[in-house]
Amino acid sequence: MELTINGQTHQVDIEPDTPLLWVLRDELGMTGTKYGCGLAQCGACTVLVHGQATRSCVTPVETVAGAKIMTIEAIETDPVGQKVVEAWVAQQVPQCGYCQSGQVMAATALLKQSARPTDEEIAGAMVNLCRCGTYNAIAAAVREAAQA
Amino acid sequence: MNDMTVPAQASSTGAPLNLSRRGFLGASLGALVLGVALPARQARAQQADAPAIKPGTRVNAFLEIRPDGTVLFRSPFMEGGQGIFTALAQIVGEELDVEPTQFVMEPAPPGPDYLLIGGMRFTGGSMSVRLSYDAMRRLGAAARQMLLQAAAVQLGVPLAELTTEPGRVVHAASGRSLAYGDLAGAAAALPVPENVTLRERADFRWIGKPFARLDIHAKSTGKARYAIDQTVDDMLYGAVQHARRLGMEPGDISNEAQVRAMPGVHSVHRLPGAVAVLANSWWRARRAAEALEVNWTEPASGTANAMPADFSTEGHLAKLKAMPGAGLDFETEGDAAAALAGATQKVEAVYDAPYLAHGQLEPSSALARFNADGTLELWLPNQAPEMFQADAAKVAGLSPDKVILHSQLLGGFFGRHFLYTTANAYPQAILLAKASGRPVKLLWSREEEFLRDALRPMAVARFRAGLDANGLPVAYEAVAVGEGPAGRWFGRKTDKVDSSSVEGIAGKPYAIPNRRIAQIHVDDPMIIGFWRSVGHSMNDFFSETFFDEMADAGKQDPYALRLRLLADKPRHKALLEAVADLSGGWKRGPFTAQDGTRRARGVAMASPFGSEVATIAEVSLRDGEVVVHDVWVAIDPGSIVNPAIINAQVNSAVALGLSSALFEEAVYAEGVPRARNYDGYPILPPDRMPKVHVRIVESGAPMGGIGEPGVPGVPPAVVNAASVLTGKRIRSLPLSKQRLSAGEG
Amino acid sequence: MKKLAAFVVLAVLAVGAGYWFATRIPASPFDSVGSATAPLPVERGEYAARLADCVACHSTEGGKAFTGGLAMGTPLGTIFSTNITPDRETGIGGYTLAQFDNAVRRGVAPDGRRLYPAMPHPSYAKMSDDDVRALYDYFLHHVPAVRQENRPTTIAWPLNMRWPLAFWNLAFADAGSYRPAPAHDEIWNRGAYLVQGPGHCGSCHTPRGLALQEVALDERDPRFLSGALLDGWYAPSLRNDHNTGLGRWSEEDVATFLKDGRNQHGVVFGSMMEAFNNSTQFMTDGDLAAIARYLKSLPGDAARDGAPWSYQAAAAPAPAGPMASGARIYAARCGFCHGSDGRGRNEWISPLAGASSVLALENASVINITLNGSGRVVAAGVPDAYRMPALRDQLSDGEIADVLTFIRGSWGNRAASVTAEEVRTLRELTNAASSDPIVLQMR
Ligand code: FES
Numbered sequence A: 001m002e003l004t005i006n007g008q009t010h011q012v013d014i015e016p017d018t019p020l021l022w023v024l025r026d027e028l029g030m031t032g033t034k035y036g037c038g039l040a041q042c043g044a045c046t047v048l049v050h051g052q053a054t055r056s057c058v059t060p061v062e063t064v065a066g067a068k069i070m071t072i073e074a075i076e077t078d079p080v081g082q083k084v085v086e087a088w089v090a091q092q093v094p095q096c097g098y099c100q101s102g103q104v105m106a107a108t109a110l111l112k113q114s115a116r117p118t119d120e121e122i123a124g125a126m127v128n129l130c131r132c133g134t135y136n137a138i139a140a141a142v143r144e145a146a147q148a
Numbered sequence B: 001m002n003d004m005t006v007p008a009q010a011s012s013t014g015a016p017l018n019l020s021r022r023g024f025l026g027a028s029l030g031a032l033v034l035g036v037a038l039p040a041r042q043a044r045a046q047q048a049d050a051p052a053i054k055p056g057t058r059v060n061a062f063l064e065i066r067p068d069g070t071v072l073f074r075s076p077f078m079e080g081g082q083g084i085f086t087a088l089a090q091i092v093g094e095e096l097d098v099e100p101t102q103f104v105m106e107p108a109p110p111g112p113d114y115l116l117i118g119g120m121r122f123t124g125g126s127m128s129v130r131l132s133y134d135a136m137r138r139l140g141a142a143a144r145q146m147l148l149q150a151a152a153v154q155l156g157v158p159l160a161e162l163t164t165e166p167g168r169v170v171h172a173a174s175g176r177s178l179a180y181g182d183l184a185g186a187a188a189a190l191p192v193p194e195n196v197t198l199r200e201r202a203d204f205r206w207i208g209k210p211f212a213r214l215d216i217h218a219k220s221t222g223k224a225r226y227a228i229d230q231t232v233d234d235m236l237y238g239a240v241q242h243a244r245r246l247g248m249e250p251g252d253i254s255n256e257a258q259v260r261a262m263p264g265v266h267s268v269h270r271l272p273g274a275v276a277v278l279a280n281s282w283w284r285a286r287r288a289a290e291a292l293e294v295n296w297t298e299p300a301s302g303t304a305n306a307m308p309a310d311f312s313t314e315g316h317l318a319k320l321k322a323m324p325g326a327g328l329d330f331e332t333e334g335d336a337a338a339a340l341a342g343a344t345q346k347v348e349a350v351y352d353a354p355y356l357a358h359g360q361l362e363p364s365s366a367l368a369r370f371n372a373d374g375t376l377e378l379w380l381p382n383q384a385p386e387m388f389q390a391d392a393a394k395v396a397g398l399s400p401d402k403v404i405l406h407s408q409l410l411g412g413f414f415g416r417h418f419l420y421t422t423a424n425a426y427p428q429a430i431l432l433a434k435a436s437g438r439p440v441k442l443l444w445s446r447e448e449e450f451l452r453d454a455l456r457p458m459a460v461a462r463f464r465a466g467l468d469a470n471g472l473p474v475a476y477e478a479v480a481v482g483e484g485p486a487g488r489w490f491g492r493k494t495d496k497v498d499s500s501s502v503e504g505i506a507g508k509p510y511a512i513p514n515r516r517i518a519q520i521h522v523d524d525p526m527i528i529g530f531w532r533s534v535g536h537s538m539n540d541f542f543s544e545t546f547f548d549e550m551a552d553a554g555k556q557d558p559y560a561l562r563l564r565l566l567a568d569k570p571r572h573k574a575l576l577e578a579v580a581d582l583s584g585g586w587k588r589g590p591f592t593a594q595d596g597t598r599r600a601r602g603v604a605m606a607s608p609f610g611s612e613v614a615t616i617a618e619v620s621l622r623d624g625e626v627v628v629h630d631v632w633v634a635i636d637p638g639s640i641v642n643p644a645i646i647n648a649q650v651n652s653a654v655a656l657g658l659s660s661a662l663f664e665e666a667v668y669a670e671g672v673p674r675a676r677n678y679d680g681y682p683i684l685p686p687d688r689m690p691k692v693h694v695r696i697v698e699s700g701a702p703m704g705g706i707g708e709p710g711v712p713g714v715p716p717a718v719v720n721a722a723s724v725l726t727g728k729r730i731r732s733l734p735l736s737k738q739r740l741s742a743g744e745g
Numbered sequence C: 001m002k003k004l005a006a007f008v009v010l011a012v013l014a015v016g017a018g019y020w021f022a023t024r025i026p027a028s029p030f031d032s033v034g035s036a037t038a039p040l041p042v043e044r045g046e047y048a049a050r051l052a053d054c055v056a057c058h059s060t061e062g063g064k065a066f067t068g069g070l071a072m073g074t075p076l077g078t079i080f081s082t083n084i085t086p087d088r089e090t091g092i093g094g095y096t097l098a099q100f101d102n103a104v105r106r107g108v109a110p111d112g113r114r115l116y117p118a119m120p121h122p123s124y125a126k127m128s129d130d131d132v133r134a135l136y137d138y139f140l141h142h143v144p145a146v147r148q149e150n151r152p153t154t155i156a157w158p159l160n161m162r163w164p165l166a167f168w169n170l171a172f173a174d175a176g177s178y179r180p181a182p183a184h185d186e187i188w189n190r191g192a193y194l195v196q197g198p199g200h201c202g203s204c205h206t207p208r209g210l211a212l213q214e215v216a217l218d219e220r221d222p223r224f225l226s227g228a229l230l231d232g233w234y235a236p237s238l239r240n241d242h243n244t245g246l247g248r249w250s251e252e253d254v255a256t257f258l259k260d261g262r263n264q265h266g267v268v269f270g271s272m273m274e275a276f277n278n279s280t281q282f283m284t285d286g287d288l289a290a291i292a293r294y295l296k297s298l299p300g301d302a303a304r305d306g307a308p309w310s311y312q313a314a315a316a317p318a319p320a321g322p323m324a325s326g327a328r329i330y331a332a333r334c335g336f337c338h339g340s341d342g343r344g345r346n347e348w349i350s351p352l353a354g355a356s357s358v359l360a361l362e363n364a365s366v367i368n369i370t371l372n373g374s375g376r377v378v379a380a381g382v383p384d385a386y387r388m389p390a391l392r393d394q395l396s397d398g399e400i401a402d403v404l405t406f407i408r409g410s411w412g413n414r415a416a417s418v419t420a421e422e423v424r425t426l427r428e429l430t431n432a433a434s435s436d437p438i439v440l441q442m443r
């Protein structure tokens, strides 16, 4: 099956129901996308599929064959992603950092869909868990990225 | 772990310095330098006949100044989000005279140089900065001194004529200067000076400033690597299925042949209390491990740590509540019994708090590889490298110096990565690497992580207070019931109370003339562990909420009563006033907010880990649930290194404290946990995060901790506020267990 | 609780009835057959036991196979399934074939006591002599004997008297094994036999009457397999109802569903997950095709089913109200798996758009699975890659009601809204599903 990730195509030979997360991490060595729960609960595994925030732990790989997938590895090559990362640095968001790949991807997806999101849209889109409690910094960074 | 005493024998786990570890060499080779690192052989030779190493003094064990002027620093403490790498770069950089941004931080390997916590080493108890602050400053100053000496020789000028500016030694008279990177080789050969002068506080450029963290960019771009991300050549992936109850062992596996034939599966293994599958990807290993149909055998009677088949959290709570006796005294003042008997009014209450999981977002993992030279290499998360090294050596049947430990960035910890029997993945990884002859990366699924986490213990506290005719407390008796984690893991004397079981009930600053704080020890059948702020995480909830009960019974405002009882404690009083001021002046409520919701505020104080904290929370009720809008925290850690990190840590602590107050509860029935993932064990989601307002007060008292102190004040402040709205006292957590409704008031 | 015991009105029925009738031992075709027949190969009887899913009720997780002990809640108290291993004292080791037959097909124990109809003997009555003989052979010769006392029911006197059950049987149980319908071919007849007889599909999928009896036992009645509410789940129509039944499924879809536990229309959950884990996946392709043929021959009822569903992209909901709040919750909690378009992910994650359980009039199943999640689907020995989490500890009654109202009203779905009270009621009656794979072992 052929996957298009960060603009590159990859051939993978894998059971069709394998979660995209494990194809990224174990088959393709892209470990920036994290495993937190495997149950769509935390969002640590968030990637973009056609620009939409997608939890890769619950995405059977065959359902995204041929789709445009973007992972955190390419975040700074994406203009919106770049802005988000800058805001993340400015707001000093991460603590342990483990959830942050997913948070940055979720924020990037939001700003791709809505360049000037309302607070409510931010709350609606930024639903990933952070055990370190960086939520206030995340919200501030998303607002900052939207201004930039 | 406020006054946790470190037992003497623990320091003997210190392993010889082992400079041959790959990461170490890799780092210096990559930079193509003559660093100041000692060659491996020389280090070993020194070790053999050298006098005992004084931790924190040997510059070369910590610092490597590279030709480009960057500084590789081996941190004695693990970074898990608390900002310790940045704080150390600020502290060492200040004295070394190198911009903290020039530091490249990595966890130090096991070794006697790093035993900075009373002769041992762990990252926890909010101790890292406060117990290493002086040593790290002296270390930076010593290194600077060595660079100056080397420069004096090279420039042929007297030492006294030299000064430094960030990254350079300067000879102002001749206008010449040398970069640290060019001096490093010569400097490294010099003896470490005994006496150094430290910078004046007033001259600090980085200490005390909101310096940007060093790890932010890597963590915002997915480049930070954690244990789960490590790979080595020829590695197999491992997944386990644990016995549902500790103590059960795997018997026959009815479908072993079938599972072996699953795609990518390499082998099936039996481990103590678990079965495992090795495969060519983790997902395949995991599916296969789940598919194993195992006949588990019941533990033989007397099996250590066996979880009773009939254990339930409900039953254990009932047992704690029914425990008879007056307990062992821990803290007494005056005559509480007599004063109680003579009191005008009595207040009594029993409080409880549940088991809690750590729920750090990165599940446990470990990568193990046996090398041809007989060494074992391990990549794993930990809070205490020497202890892990010693234990891994035991598991592998090697001497500790044969175990090369690569400590990893922690994807959250909160106390999760101590050496808890049965709660770590690395013993399994070692056994699997041995059995398969291949490197093995073992990862616990979230479900297995929840099954084997070491939990914050369940606890009960019984309170009795006596008030005088004016409604002021004159007698106070508190008895904590349960077991503390410090006693479990560092040894407990039966005639002494483990402070981790009473901290937060004991050590309160209020002037109540007759007090008795005691504890009844009850063995906890669970594997219990340290959880951010340890005993304070529940005990301050108990004592500070009961404080409001006393206040209410005596018809006192709880804030005013606290102030009054702190009259002779200026540090506490000032802090309480600071938090009230931060919140716009104390008001308890109920009052109606601008959005029409009915709200109230609660206040609480705590004295955890050498710091003082005052907290106010504002809450309302919605659909029977507590909504927390704002939390104001005034924190006095004595003196500070980085206010931005403190602010972030307080935010984080508020999130965790609130999460425990609102949602968290590990429930067991028939010896097994009900929840195995975040669906059944919810943690604070973003839409329940309150606004957090922080004021840092530097009283100049001895430096206290930062990572944990923000936690304990939150549950009592929230519950005190909620009780104003409901008109009922709430004595049990989490709040989500009950539907709350607005009371009369 | 597995099957509802249907005896609420027994006391009424019993009035004036003859005690003789109620305690007599019925005749069995095996009355003259001794038990000393030559054993059959294990596969023969094991397959019959898979068809009849004996293990589902007569085993417990972690217990030895077929030793019983499963608690079944009834409105009158708890009854426990019995030990059917060949232990002579506590099991059925002393049964003759005729006695075994009477228990399975007529609900009568050797001592004349009537079995509670939690035992689906009205369905098993249709089993062939061959299958009954194979079952007997299996349990007597291939299942290891285990001594384990049966647990008494918690039903109090007088309702614990068994003899009045005979009248329930008289009233509601068909006599005689399945007789092929000459109008249909062999495949259809095989399917009808499996569905009505050993498969006892009607136990869950056929509505029950006042005495909790299934209102129909075969296709002659249009209410047969038309969907029923049981134990907090709604077992949907297995008839050709376009929206709420199998109308949009092909025969192949049906067979695949029973073989793999999933197809593009949905994934087994609730009680069907158990029936799949323990029974249907073990059936031969031929038998599954026969079941599919038979079920697809059952006409739907357009009047009951309403206007045929077709997919419509979700309209933006009004800014406030349950649909808006439901849409928000859906995006945060459900859309990551079921898709923002409600279409699921191939056969791996169920679509919610057009799913019969979502469109059903009864909302018990959607509430239940949202509160409690799904147990693990174990197909060919391998637990599923994706499971539905339990949301009971994360969403309030009102939030679950809102999100289900949104789901039942989006993408062309036109089912009634859900109320917080309905959620609360089920919340109190149910528990979260276990995330452990549970496979009841037969060997
Ligand atoms: S790992 Fe995918 S949502 Fe948690």
Ligand code: FES
Pocket: A094, A095, A096, A097, A098, A099, A100, A129, A130, A131, A132, A133, A134, B081, B361, B411, B412
């Ligand atoms: S930064 Fe640690 S989990 Fe979010």
